[in-house]
Amino acid sequence: MIFIFGTRSSVRPAVQTDYACPACGREHAIFAVPQQRYFHVFWIPIFPIYRSYSMVCGDCGGLFDTAHMPVPKEVKQQVKTPKWTFIGLIIIALFVVFVAITGSSASSDRKSGAMAKIENPTVGDIYQVKEAYKEYTLYKVASATKDSIYFYPHGYTINKKSAFDELKADEFLDEDDEYVEGFSKAELKADVESGKILKITR
Ligand SMILES: [Zn+2]
Structure with missing residues (x-):
């Protein structure tokens, strides 16, 4: 079986910043566009990895490097990791809990059966x-x-x-x-x- 896994990226809603555009000069025109990177197995998101940003002018479309235009702290605080990127971890956790519960009930069935035979x-x-x-x-x-x-x-x-x-x-x-x-x-x-x-x- 081919096991398909790797990382994918999802573009998140843009957040407006106070930066003026260095290209067209328009005030507050720069938007931070978050890209959430996550690990997937067969395209099922397992867990989030990191987030990067593109800085884009909403007016002229100019694209700027975050090295020269750092993402403001309050923008970073506003952007949340989407919950669906944890789906795989949640499925794995539920599976582990399920196995633990069925395993321990099988063992308690076995014990009570043995106790009855001793009695x-x-x-x-x-x-x-x-x-x-x-x-x-x-x-x-x-x-x-x-x-x-x-x-x-x-x-x-x-x-x-x-x-x-x-x-x-x-x-x-x-x-x-x-x-x-x-x-x-x-x-x-x-x-x-x-x-x-x-x-x-x-
Ligand atoms: Zn611009």
Whole structure:
């Protein structure tokens, strides 16, 4: 895809100044014509860059350099940056807010789902767990009491959380009860909050 971006310029309404025209001599004839430069992507204004001025005589049309005819301060104060030059920034800001909101609501949905599964565990529930930095594994619910849940750990770990499906379902250490590990429900909920328990599935 060709990515088209760059700067463009927009001419803004002229402002009359007190300068007399050096060419035709007419008093107050010089107008400052602002040009707003802005950055665009596919012609959508993203943000304003700078503003330059042309000094033009309204009578004879003479054009003068701002180096010799500086734009008066009060004219500069009068000229505002048009709001539409910020459209791209506003769109980007809205998008960032949207992503943040949907992201945090997805994470709170995931948490409340996990909390419900800890409250009412089913034998066979699978917990995706981060054990350490770059060390993830699975735990399978073996049994539960009112306050605690007992698990068979998986025999292997993986080093990234996108690889959970590499851990085979028949490789939990569930042959005998030697490997069973128990945790209180309160402990498990704290692990959901801290992100140690990533997800609970069947
Ligand atoms: Zn003139």
